[in-house]
Amino acid sequence: MLVCLWCVLMLSLCLAQSANNDATLKITVSDALGAAIRNAVVVIEATGLKAKTTDSNRYGEARFSKLSPGVYRVKVNAEGFEAQVLEAVTVNAGVNTLAVTLPVANVKDEIQISQDKQEANTDPRGDGFSSVLTEEQLAMLPDDPDEFENIIRNMAGPGARFRVNGFGGGKLPPKSQIREIRFRTNQWAAENHEAGFISVDIYTKPGVNQWHGSVNFGFRDESLNARNAFAPFRGAEQDRRYGMDFSGPLWKNHTSLSGSVDGMNSYDTKTIVAAFPTGNFADLIRRPSRRLNLQTRIEHALNKTHTLRGEYQRNANRQENLGVGNFDLSDRAYSSDSMEHIFRLSDSGALGKKLFNELRFQTTWREVGISSLSNAQTIVVLDAFTRGGAQLTSNRNLREIELSDNLDISIFKKHLVRTGVQFEVGRYRSSELRNTSGTFTFASLADFLANRPLQYTQRSGSPAVSLNQYQVGWYAQDDWRLHKSFTLSFGLRHEFQTNLGDKHNFAPRAGFAWSPFKNGKTTIRGGGGIFYDWFGSATYEQILRVNGQRQTDLIVRNPGYPDPFSGGTASTLPPSVIQQQSNLQMPYIIQSSIGVERELPRGVRFMTNYSFTRGLHQLRGVNINQPIPGLGRPFPTQGNITQVASIANSQGHALMLNLNWSSIPKAIHFGINYRLSKTTNESDSPFSLPMNSYDLRAERGAALNDIRHMVFGMASFPLYKMLRIGTTFNYLSAMPYNITTGFDNNGDAVINDRPLGFARNSARGASQFNLGTRLSWAFGFGKPKEQAGGPMQVRIIRGGGDDMLSSMPGAGMSLASKRFKTEFYVQASNVLNKANLTNFIGVQTSPFFGQAIAAMPGRRMETGIRFSF
Numbered sequence: 001m002l003v004c005l006w007c008v009l010m011l012s013l014c015l016a017q018s019a020n021n022d023a024t025l026k027i028t029v030s031d032a033l034g035a036a037i038r039n040a041v042v043v044i045e046a047t048g049l050k051a052k053t054t055d056s057n058r059y060g061e062a063r064f065s066k067l068s069p070g071v072y073r074v075k076v077n078a079e080g081f082e083a084q085v086l087e088a089v090t091v092n093a094g095v096n097t098l099a100v101t102l103p104v105a106n107v108k109d110e111i112q113i114s115q116d117k118q119e120a121n122t123d124p125r126g127d128g129f130s131s132v133l134t135e136e137q138l139a140m141l142p143d144d145p146d147e148f149e150n151i152i153r154n155m156a157g158p159g160a161r162f163r164v165n166g167f168g169g170g171k172l173p174p175k176s177q178i179r180e181i182r183f184r185t186n187q188w189a190a191e192n193h194e195a196g197f198i199s200v201d202i203y204t205k206p207g208v209n210q211w212h213g214s215v216n217f218g219f220r221d222e223s224l225n226a227r228n229a230f231a232p233f234r235g236a237e238q239d240r241r242y243g244m245d246f247s248g249p250l251w252k253n254h255t256s257l258s259g260s261v262d263g264m265n266s267y268d269t270k271t272i273v274a275a276f277p278t279g280n281f282a283d284l285i286r287r288p289s290r291r292l293n294l295q296t297r298i299e300h301a302l303n304k305t306h307t308l309r310g311e312y313q314r315n316a317n318r319q320e321n322l323g324v325g326n327f328d329l330s331d332r333a334y335s336s337d338s339m340e341h342i343f344r345l346s347d348s349g350a351l352g353k354k355l356f357n358e359l360r361f362q363t364t365w366r367e368v369g370i371s372s373l374s375n376a377q378t379i380v381v382l383d384a385f386t387r388g389g390a391q392l393t394s395n396r397n398l399r400e401i402e403l404s405d406n407l408d409i410s411i412f413k414k415h416l417v418r419t420g421v422q423f424e425v426g427r428y429r430s431s432e433l434r435n436t437s438g439t440f441t442f443a444s445l446a447d448f449l450a451n452r453p454l455q456y457t458q459r460s461g462s463p464a465v466s467l468n469q470y471q472v473g474w475y476a477q478d479d480w481r482l483h484k485s486f487t488l489s490f491g492l493r494h495e496f497q498t499n500l501g502d503k504h505n506f507a508p509r510a511g512f513a514w515s516p517f518k519n520g521k522t523t524i525r526g527g528g529g530i531f532y533d534w535f536g537s538a539t540y541e542q543i544l545r546v547n548g549q550r551q552t553d554l555i556v557r558n559p560g561y562p563d564p565f566s567g568g569t570a571s572t573l574p575p576s577v578i579q580q581q582s583n584l585q586m587p588y589i590i591q592s593s594i595g596v597e598r599e600l601p602r603g604v605r606f607m608t609n610y611s612f613t614r615g616l617h618q619l620r621g622v623n624i625n626q627p628i629p630g631l632g633r634p635f636p637t638q639g640n641i642t643q644v645a646s647i648a649n650s651q652g653h654a655l656m657l658n659l660n661w662s663s664i665p666k667a668i669h670f671g672i673n674y675r676l677s678k679t680t681n682e683s684d685s686p687f688s689l690p691m692n693s694y695d696l697r698a699e700r701g702a703a704l705n706d707i708r709h710m711v712f713g714m715a716s717f718p719l720y721k722m723l724r725i726g727t728t729f730n731y732l733s734a735m736p737y738n739i740t741t742g743f744d745n746n747g748d749a750v751i752n753d754r755p756l757g758f759a760r761n762s763a764r765g766a767s768q769f770n771l772g773t774r775l776s777w778a779f780g781f782g783k784p785k786e787q788a789g790g791p792m793q794v795r796i797i798r799g800g801g802d803d804m805l806s807s808m809p810g811a812g813m814s815l816a817s818k819r820f821k822t823e824f825y826v827q828a829s830n831v832l833n834k835a836n837l838t839n840f841i842g843v844q845t846s847p848f849f850g851q852a853i854a855a856m857p858g859r860r861m862e863t864g865i866r867f868s869f
Contacts (some may be wrong), residue, residue: 036060040078188511188527190491195531211248218864226858229835235269270325306349383846456564461551528592576639615650620683650681701760742845780818
């Protein structure tokens with residue numbers, strides 16, 4: 001009901017702000033390689049109307065607003081390029097887009113200019129089946145980096161993969177540095193390693209011919225925050241966030257430099273909810289943290305067709321009092337320090353007249369250290385309370401290098417061939433001591449009072465592990481345009497890696513795009529393929545660590561207390577270990593989808609897509625030494641043997657519906673996305689053991705991320721002059737959780753037994769709803785400096801759908817013409833202060849069985865200021 005009310009209210013307000021028939025024409029000017037042409041002179045003419053002239057901006061965009069619908073003549077001219085004249089360009093009410101490619105002087109015969117909508121919508125490299133968040137929409141999202149990233153991930157949905165300027169990994173850039181975020185579906189290109197229903201491409205702003213930047217500061221504390229639903233009182237919280245960014249030329253029209261600093265000093269509170277023999281207990285723990293991220297990027301035009309980009313990131317983070325909260329008491333605390341360095345280098349450009357090459361290099365250094373407040377012995381009363389030391393001391397160092405190259409070959413008229421290779425190498429060094437003082441586990445509070453523990457565990461051995469891992473993939477694909485309205489794509493990818501004997505991992509892919517009607521307003525896309533997943537270094541590292549030679553796990557069933565070996569019924573198992581299946585295979589999924597996109601009247605865009613995913617050879621843990629009833633353990637001289645095997649399966653269905661509408665002249669945006677899905681699998685992780693290792697079929701159940709219904713919406717519009725409001729909402733249906741007895745009913749020394757008739761992850765928690773809003777007021781002063789001309793070779797995404805918006809916040813407003821701008825904002829999350837319950841308890845011996853013992857934060861408010869120039 002809340003979702004429906006939000007949609008009706010926001011759409012009504014947006015329509016009220018834009019009730020006219022004006023037309024807008026956005027023209028994107030680029031060269032033959034897709035690089036934006038800046039300062040191109042664009043003129044539009046119509047019979048009986050005065051000609052209008054404007055220059056393209058740094059993104060190659062020229063925009064004409066408040067036009068009367070009709071037929072126009074368009075002329076585009078830029079220095080060093082041949083002028084183009086487009087006759088009879090029809091401009092309808094609402095948003096109209098046009099892409100113009102200017103040939104370099106004297107090579108016009110090598111370049112084709114196409115603006116046919118059917119061709120654009122069936123271009124596999126174009127904007128079909130994608131939606132965009134541009135600067136105006138991004139400006140209305142939260143300024144806090146964590147909240148901002150959380151919203152973007154909620155928009156994308158589970159399994160989305162993120163890339164920043166083509167690179168994966170690292171931190172998302174600051175909001176002020178992002179030009180646009182593009183959400184793409186139907187990713188059947190053989191160049192993609194990862195599967196996923198949605199891929200998220202983030203493009204940062206390119207350098208310009210004038211220095212500009214911004215400084216921002218945000219502040220939040222408990223004075224305007226609401227109390228957490230499980231907190232006995234409103235805890236002290238504070239968040240001081242600061243940042244700055246800059247960009248400008250080092251050598252005009254050749255070299256530009258940009259950089260950013262993003263820092264935060266904060267502390268929040270985590271709720272503790274526990275049950276003691278004397279009664280229930282509730283408290284709060286303060287968790288300080290600090291973060292400092294630095295980033296710099298340089299772009300240099302090597303020549304007219306090649307641009308070299310280099311980037312460096314340094315990300316540092318410290319967090320204290322982790323491990324405390326819910327049932328874990330304050331003595332369970334540990335701290336974490338991490339430091340990450342990322343260096344990126346890329347080059348893109350033409351090789352002759354028929355080839356285009358993209359080369360990317362990335363190297364990452366990361367160090368993570370964890371230290372416990374205490375290493376004292378741990379007492380666990382299942383889902384009642386946990387006390388004692390965290391017993392975790394760890395230090396992990398990694399060095400990863402990635403090199404990839406993509407080559408476009410356009411020697412055939414109707415074929416665009418792309419081929420490439422990806423090479424990754426990682427070196428990992430770690431030292432980890434965990435549970436060295438031992439842990440007693442009690443099934444219930446009654447057993448705790450009776451000094452009757454269920455189990456005692458302790459790990460011993462050498463902490464050091466060192467490993468190297470190499471991963472290689474190569475591919476070839478062809479986009480074959482059979483007709484201007486139909487494109488067929490097919491390709492093949494092959495991947496292999498070290499630490500696996502499985503080398504024959506071939507992944508065929510195929511897809512199509514069809515625009516059946518001449519107006520190009522309807523597009524149908526579909527495809528399918530195989531996607532392999534790497535055998536992760538962290539999984540292999542844990543196998544090496546607890547392999548019986550470095551470390552082992554001691555398990556005592558029905559131990560004595562406090563001396564685990566003194567009980568009359570104590571049963572000490574031989575050492576338990578982890579091992580890898582001898583013929584372990586690389587996991588893969590088979591994924592297919594079909595979707596339709598339709599452009600509706602008044603700039604409304606509707607898209608729907610259905611996908612089916614089947615996972616094969618998924619990783620799971622199996623206890624190959626589980627006791628056989630009446631026979632005992634197959635290997636009597638050994639304890640539990642957790643074997644990581646590639647024998648699990650998974651299956652998923654997902655239906656996505658998306659509706660977007662924008663009024664660019666009024667700077668009004670509205671969008672809503674709904675996802676209906678069902679995901680089942682047979683294991684929660686590579687190390688999670690089944691209840692019965694001899695009946696693996698019984699483990700098939702809901703995946704932990706099986707959220708059946710997901711709704712995300714956002715809207716932004718001006719209230720009065722430079723006063724704007726933006727709002728977002730997110731709804732998630734209940735997530736699954738597992739029901740267990742709290743005992744080791746089958747005697748395998750693993751406490752994960754379920755009651756008779758209960759499937760894995762068969763229970764459901766509660767739905768969640770979060771409404772956020774941001775109110776901002778801005779003003780500007782000063783005239784902008786004149787910018788020296790000449791097209792700057794900046795690689796941009798090809799095409800430009802109706803969802804692409806102006807690059808200046810508040811398009812059409814006077815603020816865009818000011819040299820200095822100041823913005824004040826107030827933003828809030830969970831405005832309605834809804835208690836979004838989490839951590840539902842499924843252990844039947846727990847006093848909290850079937851109840852939630854935690855909740856997402858209540859209402860939080862932040863104020864801030866941003867000054868830009």
